[in-house]
Amino acid sequence: MAPTPRATDTPPLTWDVFCHVIDNWGDVGVCWRLCRQLAAAGQRVRLWIDDATALDWMAPGARRGTVPGVRVHEWPRQADAPPPALDPGDVLIEGFGCHVPDAWVAALLPPVAHDGRPSVWLNLEYLSAEPWVARSHGLPSPVLSGTLRGRTKWFYFPGFTVDTGGLLREADLAQRQARFDAMAWRARLAPHAGPWVSLFCYEPRALPQLVVQPALHTAHWLVAAGRSAAAWAAQVAAHPAACPPGATVQVLDAVPQCAFDERLWACDLNAVRGEDSLVRALWAARPLLWQLYPQDDDAHHAKLEAFLRWFDGPPDWAAWMRTWNGVPGAETPALTPARLATWREAAAATRARLLAQDDMLTRLLAFVHHRRAAPGDARHAPATGPG
Ligand code: TRH
Secondary structure (H helix, E strand, O other): OOOOOOHHHOOOOEEEEEEOOOOOOHHHHHHHHHHHHHHHOOOEEEEEEOOOOOHHHHOOOHHHOOOOOEEEEEOOOOOOOOOOOOOOOOEEEEEOOOOOOHHHHHHHOOOEOOOOOEOEEEEEOOOOOOOHHHHHOOOEEEOOOOOOOOOEEEEEOOOOOOOOOOOOOOOOHHHHHHHOOHHHHHHHHOOOOOOEEEEOOOOOOOHHHHHOOHHHOOOEEEEEOOHHHHHHHHHHHOOHHHOOOOOEEEEEOOOOHHHHHHHHHHOOEEEEEOOHHHHHHHHHOOOEEEEOOOOOOOHHHHHHHHHHHHHOOOHHHHHHHHHHOOOOOOOOOOOOHHHHHHHHHHHHHHHHHHHOOOOHHHHHHHHHHHHHHOOOOOOOOOOOOOO
16 A cells, blocks of 8 residues: 655645634634644645634734735635636635535636646535544545536545544644643643643533532633633622632633643643534543534534544543533532543543544545545545554
8 A cells, every 4th residue: 555645745735725604613723723734734725714803813913924825815705706816726625514606616626736637626524423424534525517517526524533534633743742831831820739620611501510529629710711701600600609719710811722722731621612622632631521512403412422432431531521511311420639530541542542543634635645646536545544
């Protein structure tokens, strides 16, 4: 089998990444990380986004073009908006099923790219550990009618196992983590000796229950601005008896992505939500509680169970994860320092397991390389990394 092309081996291509911001920060968060990592690997990236305001704090300067390799463009999503008069690209990515008008695809992605090879059109999907993800990753979606008839869009599914599209991870992540001084980071923020907890969540009903756990009686809570701070205000701050006297809290303004990542490295317990912050919590290798994006029909409960099966962590942690996500009937044992220590061991083991796999960028580049080299043959890129 041919070796997986490393990011630096791949000649620069022009990538158009499209992002439609629905709500919260996950769409822009994932698309921005992808763009930044593509650019760091020497690729040329145009990010098309319909609401770039979150980038002002997530990636200061990005809109002004201060990040080498990435240009941020406004994406007017009106159906009749004329396509831009720019040189066509080589790869076009629709983030999370955001539909790019046919005229734009036709203008930015002719079937044959600048070097005579086929261009590649991808739909980047949401992250899930459910078994169908591996089955669906890399499937073609042929266009059967309209002006793009005969073209093919490919499904790209990120995931936790080697048979999926992988997880975003910067090439220098491990080195930056090794250099990071958590105690110095904490000292800059507050003089507090107890455990540190970061809270990034929607409105988990179990929040008051978590706050009073024995391991967290003297915790310092770092609460993210926005929905997390509102949940804290409504469920904890509004009920003075709900907060143990030894606990302290700081509400933190939204910070750039790399600073958010460091917060997770510095804490003893990370409550995260959505998808991108979950991945960051996995890299942080600290005990985590993940709140999934709630869906009306509770479809997120199946997604949670799939994640728990893949993670294979301590049963008391799985029980807390269910409670944190409002799964009925979950019984949570008291969260003690000893329990927190076993969660930490499990988190470290999971990070090690993931680090043994190729990251998403490596797999994405391999996928695109494969599609450009052999159009119309087997649907999957070569396997990338150890099983
Ligand atoms: O904001 P989210 O809840 O995003 C959600 C989910 O992705 C969900 O699946 C999707 O359907 C919905 O959006 C539309 O959580 P997520 O995915 O963790 O994204 C948050 C991003 O914000 C992540 O990139 C980290 C970033 N962030 C910062 O950069 N600085 C901060 O201070 C904070 C709190 C977050």
